[in-house]
Every structure is written in C-alpha cells, then in structure tokens.
Amino acid sequence: MTRPFALATLMACTAIPAFANDGVLDVVSPFEIASPDPVISGHIYQRMDVTETLVDADSNGKLLPGLATEWSASENGLVWTLTLREGVTFHDGAALDGAAVAKSLGRSRDNGGLLSKAPISEIRPSGDLSVEIEMTEPFAMLPAMLAEYRSAIIAPSTIAEDGAVTGLIGTGPYRVKDLSPPSKMIVEGFDNYWGASAAIPNAVYHGVSRSETRALMAESGDADITLYFDPASATRLSTAEGVELISAAIPRVLMLKINGETYDAPTRRALSLAIDRAGIAKAILRFPEGATQMFPPGMSDWHDASLTPLAYDPGAAKTALAEAGWAPGTDGVLQKDGQRMDIELLTFPDRPELPLVAAVLEQQFAAIGADAVINSTSFSEIPAKHSDGTLSTALFARNFALVPDPVGTLLQDYAPGGDWGAMGWHNDAFTAGVKALAAGTAPEGTRAELISTLHAELPVLPIAWYQLTMAVSDAVTGVTVDPFERTLGLSSVKWAE
Known part of the structure; x- marks a missing residue:
C-alpha cells in the first residue's frame, strides 16, 4: 500500500530506497547505530526486542520479572541473589546461565554501564540458574538499575578478553540478521525464544537523522513506526491519511x-x-x-x-x-x-x-x-x-x-x-x-x-x-507508547486485518 506522497519524490528528497509494505515491519528513528555494544547503542537494541534485561518494568515504572524471575537481598543488604528464568537461550544457541549473566553484567560495569555507579564488589554465578551481586554497602536501587538498557544480557561469545563487544547476540524475540552501522539493522524472529514469538517475523531499524525525511517516510507508508518529529512535521502528519500520530507525556x-x-x-x-x-x-x-x-x-x-x-x-x-x-x-x-x-x-x-x-x-x-x-x-x-x-x-x-x-x-x-x-x-x-x-x-x-x-x-x-510523539501506520496494530522509552512492544505488533 502506497499513500499519496509519490515514492519518486521521497527517494529524490532523501536518497533512501523505498521499502513500502512488503511484509517487513519498518521502524524509523533519528538515532544512529554506533556499535554492537549495548552500553553505547543499547536503547535501540532494547526497543527492537533484540536484547533483554534481568528486570523489566511496566508503563508505571513497576519492576517486573525479565530474564530473572525473582531477586532478593540478604539480611544485611550486601548480597543480592537473582534467580534466572529456565529455558532461555541466546541467539547463538548457548544457554542462559549464571556464568553468562555474570560475564555480561561484569563487562557492562567495567565498560561504562550504569552498574559502574553502583557499589558492587563482585558479580558471580551461584549455580546454573542463579547469580549473586555482592555490594560494599546496601544498595536498594540495584534491581531498577538492572532494568536499564546498558544492563542488557549479551552472549559470552560476543565479549572479547579485553571487554570489547564483537557482535550483537541477545535473548529477545528478534535476533540480528544484519547489522550495518550507522543506519540499518535487519532482524528476524527467533524461533527458540522463551516467550511468545514475534507476531511479524521480519523487521528493520532505520536510523534517519532528518525529521523531514522521517515525516515523508511515515506519510508515504514506507515506515510503519516512526519516532520524533519537529513540530511542523508533526502538525502535517496529524492530518495525513493512513497514519496515526500518538503521543504521551x-x-x-x-x-x-x-x-x-x-x-x-x-x-x-x-x-x-x-x-x-x-x-x-x-x-x-x-x-x-x-x-x-x-x-x-x-x-x-x-x-x-x-x-x-x-x-x-x-x-x-x-x-x-x-x-x-x-x-x-x-x-x-x-x-x-x-x-x-x-x-x-x-x-x-x-x-x-x-x-x-x-x-x-x-x-x-x-x-x-x-x-x-x-x-x-x-x-x-x-x-x-x-x-x-x-x-x-x-x-x-x-x-x-x-x-x-x-x-x-x-x-x-x-x-x-x-x-x-x-x-x-x-x-x-x-x-x-x-x-x-x-x-x-x-x-x-x-x-x-x-x-x-x-x-x-x-x-x-x-x-x-x-x-513522546510517534507516527504509526494504519497497516499495523499493537504499538506501545512507553513513557519510559524502553519498548515499542515490537514483538506483539501485528499487521492490521
């Protein structure tokens, strides 16, 4: 389905190839992909449902189980124990276990992740499906910090000895098929995902810096979910056919x-x-x-x-x-x-x-x-x-x-x-x-x-x-407006009937 704005005009204005409704869910945002490292570009990977965190959160900020099903602190508040979800595998087939989680969290802490701000003395596996985080002083904020995108869990195979991230392998309902920094990532549904499979099996992230270009893509139908607009573009899109402009404080x-x-x-x-x-x-x-x-x-x-x-x-x-x-x-x-x-x-x-x-x-x-x-x-x-x-x-x-x-x-x-x-x-x-x-x-x-x-x-x-303002094509349903900007609910988005 192509909307009134001519694709030839769009391509001439943007030098971006058209990718109208072809069975691929297209997400467009202004942010470039700088690295496969979640500490650097992780908000993109979290929104695209490629990576997941131990702790999740709902739209009111209430903490929920993620890759960890439960967590608790010792009586003196110095040791947090997290029980990991059973049956979770990384996109490379490796099992999620205590050792993998400890390595991923330790790498995040040591390389600029938010955990570097926590008084952590050691992160260690305490069994196949358990990990312990020892603190130098009580720290009630730890579960909330584990919900932040820089604390996403990535596969041990992607972490080099020097801490560099060599690839993007997470646990989410989508896995990376092709990563082309700075502007494109192709993902596909992960068949062995522990939860509900992605409703739309193929999606692409496009980093497009110009607001006018993103608005044209939303208006033409060449983008299904488009984020962030200048006020003039948002005003125009509010009356455009085939697209809904939604926002939330x-x-x-x-x-x-x-x-x-x-x-x-x-x-x-x-x-x-x-x-x-x-x-x-x-x-x-x-x-x-x-x-x-x-x-x-x-x-x-x-x-x-x-x-x-x-x-x-x-x-x-x-x-x-x-x-x-x-x-x-x-x-x-x-x-x-x-x-x-x-x-x-x-x-x-x-x-x-x-x-x-x-x-x-x-x-x-x-x-x-x-x-x-x-x-x-x-x-x-x-x-x-x-x-x-x-x-x-x-x-x-x-x-x-x-x-x-x-x-x-x-x-x-x-x-x-x-x-x-x-x-x-x-x-x-x-x-x-x-x-x-x-x-x-x-x-x-x-x-x-x-x-x-x-x-x-x-x-x-x-x-x-x-x-937060986003344009959503009438070709899809189920997009989430998350005030915490953690998710788009991407894996639950469906083609409209």
Whole structure:
C-alpha cells in the first residue's frame, strides 16, 4: 500500500530506497547505530526486542520479572541473589546461565554501564540458574538499575578478553540478521525464544537523522513506526491519511547543561532569567507551557508545586549579572575578571527541536550581553567535551526514567556529576542524599531537599517538559507508547486485518 506522497519524490528528497509494505515491519528513528555494544547503542537494541534485561518494568515504572524471575537481598543488604528464568537461550544457541549473566553484567560495569555507579564488589554465578551481586554497602536501587538498557544480557561469545563487544547476540524475540552501522539493522524472529514469538517475523531499524525525511517516510507508508518529529512535521502528519500520530507525556526534560566552573550559581540563575520558556514551548515545541522546575507534574513524587516557578525576566537577568560582577566590555559583551561571556551552545540535530531552541537561546542570551554561538554537531561531543573540560553549555533532553526510578539518573548525573549531568558543580549534601535514597536509608524529607537544591543552584537549566510523539501506520496494530522509552512492544505488533 502506497499513500499519496509519490515514492519518486521521497527517494529524490532523501536518497533512501523505498521499502513500502512488503511484509517487513519498518521502524524509523533519528538515532544512529554506533556499535554492537549495548552500553553505547543499547536503547535501540532494547526497543527492537533484540536484547533483554534481568528486570523489566511496566508503563508505571513497576519492576517486573525479565530474564530473572525473582531477586532478593540478604539480611544485611550486601548480597543480592537473582534467580534466572529456565529455558532461555541466546541467539547463538548457548544457554542462559549464571556464568553468562555474570560475564555480561561484569563487562557492562567495567565498560561504562550504569552498574559502574553502583557499589558492587563482585558479580558471580551461584549455580546454573542463579547469580549473586555482592555490594560494599546496601544498595536498594540495584534491581531498577538492572532494568536499564546498558544492563542488557549479551552472549559470552560476543565479549572479547579485553571487554570489547564483537557482535550483537541477545535473548529477545528478534535476533540480528544484519547489522550495518550507522543506519540499518535487519532482524528476524527467533524461533527458540522463551516467550511468545514475534507476531511479524521480519523487521528493520532505520536510523534517519532528518525529521523531514522521517515525516515523508511515515506519510508515504514506507515506515510503519516512526519516532520524533519537529513540530511542523508533526502538525502535517496529524492530518495525513493512513497514519496515526500518538503521543504521551514522558519524564524527559529539555535542559541546558552549564559548566559550573565557568559560570557560578548567581550567573546560572541570571542566565535562567533570560530564557523565555513559555515562548519556546508554544512557538517551537507546540507545548502548552515551559518547564517551571526540573521535574514535570507527571512525576508526582518529584514535582513540587510549592516551588517558585522559573521565570522569564531579561531586566532582572541583567541586574543579577551586574550584581554577580559581569560588566560590558569595550565590544559590549559582558566580561568578568578578564573573561568574556562567550557561550558555545553545543547541541545536535538528532532531536529536530534542539537546533531550533538553540537559535532562540542564542538571541535571548545576546539580549543580555552574552556572545552566544551555536555548534550543532554529533551528540557524542557533549560527553567528550565534558570529559576534557572544554564544554561551555550543552542543549539536550534527558529522560529521568531510563532507569525506572529517577534516583538512578540522579546518581549518575548529579552525584557528583556525569557526562549528561552536572559539570563543575558539586554539593556534598545532595550527593549524600541521592546515595541514601539509592541505598534505601534516606530519612523522610530527603527527596524534597534534593528537589529544592536543584531548583536553587541550577546545575542545569530546565527549559521544557516533553511528550513522546510517534507516527504509526494504519497497516499495523499493537504499538506501545512507553513513557519510559524502553519498548515499542515490537514483538506483539501485528499487521492490521
């Protein structure tokens, strides 16, 4: 079935071959496949039902059995024991056992996975269908961290002696037939899957960076499931025939990360006053309002309605900057102690709204005396510049529920700081509070104190809250809108009758 948009036009505009309804389920997203390593590209593999985690989660964040059927901590909280599901095999035919799980989790911990943030002293098999994780201190967050995509279990045969991942072999209902980084992965149903077989046996993932191209593919019928659009494309698709635009509020926040060593708390608060969040939300994102604090109302345990909302007041911003010691130089740009306010707005086009928001921030910062310049490049530049200390600011979106508990993200981003979180900012009380929540030992009121600290010190500037928008062809049914962005329910998707 081909819809009104001519395929010849699509191909001419995109240089991507047409792949209309041919019995293959086509999934299109802006994100490139950088590596077979789940630590690097694992969110794609998890969404495509190739890899699985020991612990799963439902749409409310409740932890559920995954490759592990149950888990428990010892009385002193130092040893977690996980019982593995029987009858699970990897895509290469090897059995899932304690040794395989221990090797996969150990590799993730040692090579940048979220488990590196947990106080783990040893991961070991404790039987054919059991694994133990020993901690140096109690850590109640461990099961939630095991649900995150970087903790996906991959076959021992794909892990080299140096820890490098040499191929992508998981346990999911789909297995990889062909992996062609950076833009394509072909998968097929795995006949020996432990659960229900994939309803559609053949699927393809396409990494397509341009929002306009993805919208054309959705409109033409050459994509069955398409994720993330710029507002103009989403508006057009909302009235297109043969495609349904669906969305859901998600715990993702559009934010500006700021180098705290360059810009202290008074300066960060002044820059915050220069941002017209409501205008950005309505004009660019087509959302009803901007972020008034870090966490959106949907995160009821973390949203504090009593906080004074983040405001837009350029006049107050100029006054606050002057009070913080910033004064116009001979060229009119603010400077302090010989340092010009040169702000590099580092961002990336994979999320189409980011360059547009950066353009607005460039103007709004210029209006208060800063020399702001946009650098729209690869998303990998953000962690790279964080690591080498050269980052000025970075505009991106962060999902606080990639781990089905915001504490997991806070632990890696702000306690004391990480590639996608605070830079040049540290608060001992905040770090202690996050770690206490992770350990399950935090006193009452800890969460409120953490929320207040982020709001007062602004290590990052929240700009807008998010909705997940995807276009689904009327050729398929059963697509899942997951607020935690873990799954598309791909293996349960069926062709419409």
